[in-house]
Amino acid sequence: MILGGIEIPPSSVHPCTDDSVLGRIIDESVRPSIKEVDLGAIGITHLDPIQPRGFGRPPGPAPEELFLNYRAGILARWPNKGYAKIGKVTEPGNGENDQDKPKRQPVFEAGDRAKRWSQAKDLWLYGYWAFDWADESIPVTNVNRTTGTVTLKTPHVFGVASGSPFFAENLIEELDRPSEYFIDRKALKLYFLDRAEKTPASSYQLSTLSAPLVSISDASNITVRGLDFCISRGDAASFKNCESVRFEGCTFTSLGGRVAVIDGGHRSGLQSCNIAHTGEGGVSLSGGDRNTLSPGLNFVANCDFSDFERRSQTYRPAVWINGVGNRVSHCAMHDAPHSAIIYGGNNHVIEYNEFYRTIAVTGDGGVVYTGRDWSARGTVIQYNYFHDNIGQKKWEPAIYVDDLGSGIKMIGNLIERCHWGFLIGGGRENILDRNVLVDCDLAFDCDARGLGWAARSKPTMLANLNAVPYQSEIWRTNYPELPNILNEDPMAPARNVIRGNLLVRSGKVDQQMEAPFRKNVTMTGNVETKSDAELSKFLPVPRSKMGLIRDRLRASLPPDFAK
DSSP states (O other): OEESEEEOOGGGEEEOOOHHHHTTOSOGGGGGGOEEEEGGGGTOOOOOOOOOOBTTSOOOOOOOOEEETTEEOEEOEESSSSOEEOOOEEEOOOOTTOTTSOOOOOEEEOOGGGGGGTTOSSOEEEEESSOTTOEEEEEEEEEOTTTOEEEESSOOTTOOOTTOEEEEESOGGGOOSTTEEEEETTTTEEEEOOSOTTSOOSOEEEEOOOSOSEEEESOEEEEEESOEEEEESSOSEEEESOEEEEEESOEEEEESSOSEEEESOBSOEEESOEEEEESSOSEEEOOEETTTTEEOOOEEESOEEESOOSSOOSSOOSEEEOSBSOEEESOEEESOSSOSEEEOSBSOEEESOEEESOSOSOSSOOSEEEESOTTOOOOEEESOEEESOOTTSSSOEEEEEETTOOSOEEESOEEESOSEEEEEOSOBSOEEESOEEESOSEEEEEOOGGGTGGGGGHHHHHHHHHTSOTTSHHHHHHOTTGGGGGGSOTTSOBSEEEESOEEESSOOTTTEEOHHHHHTEEEESOEEESOGGGHHHHOSSOGGGSSOOSSOTTOOOOTTTTO
16 A cells, blocks of 8 residues: 555544633534544644635645545534535625736625634635535635624635535534544644544544655656555656556545646556545546647546545546547546546547446536637547436536537437536537437537627637647648638537437427527437337447446456557
């Protein structure tokens, strides 16, 4: 086992007898069960301050965390589960359109419970402050013990809105349920409640390492096989400009950061690995040259991902793909609050994966997601199995081509019991071919947002287009429609294709399709039915072969599997 922390000696765990500490805990019944560890006495001389996390922030190391039997504890919080709601907002803070102006601290009513937090010195609130796809943790500078009004240190990028969900954390006052903990970072003291009385933990760990557990740069032909990586503040692995470097049959669990950052190089990746309980997502997968469209051929294959957004709950997917010509195949991605795969760049392949119980908490997100770049073309999403991805029923499709995303091929995917099948946000040259949708609330949402509210994104679209040599010969050869895009109305949907799809109890093909999209789409050979009789005929591959290959973990695979 590769451990990025320390084992806490059982002899250093004692009942807490400090009345000044116990007296702050609101639930008097748990006070006799509070345990204490003097971290200084076991060699900890410094703890880093807690840092913000969430939407718009790059993934970073977690603060030092307590683990019980190698599973992350819960930083003491209120409410214990779910969220409270913001009351009256006195000052929303800066919003999206005035971020460049002097910062205004948000002020709002957090409820009667907040009146008990006035002694807290390092209180944080985590919430979806304006939209349920943009989370952030923000420190509190003041709590009014009379009114329960709180003042945040910094504004959220979209401001703060009444009724938005939040929870408070890093509060010794709220240390009241099994596996919760609080660290006094100045006094170097850890306080916690053990797991439930019938199953107390047999060991305790504290994560300490913020750097990757393994870093490999400018290397080739290395295989790391059969190791377990856990209990760390940062990422488990970093690959930089590597050739044929791979992790096989490894387990990555209870990490504060991500599994791996694969940056550049060729034919490197993860195969047959098991990933669970990571704080900031799974794998950042990039490689290839967008100028020449030469592929990276890096990969994530035959892996299982679960609970991969433990700390930040939006835009921390199991795999984030960039560059050119990389591949995610035969993986399972499940049990997470937001997207499973987010991608940009060109010519990737996402195939034979299984996705379930994702986008479970957030709204307006896709299980597989991209958007806002006309040049990010050529990716093929084929023969994947999506099921039971319901979300909040606020625009959560299995495959989301957001904000004018274009040139994506979606072929032969099976989508069962999902909120929506596809959302095509006004883009161009997208192909939806031979997909099967069963018991979805809606099969296709196809709009023309670039002619309406999303017209403001044109400067971003042009900047992304001009960042690549889209007029070069190699780009003209690969994407013949792209060189002339500015000679048309690029903000209008054009030349999308919806053909040969089967909709079983999933509405009609054009049920939610705006007129400008309908005017320029090719629709042919689609079937709408309430019967399962057509399923075997339409499925491009047998249902048994959609999703995972068998015996996925630590499986022995043919040499060319990840090429």
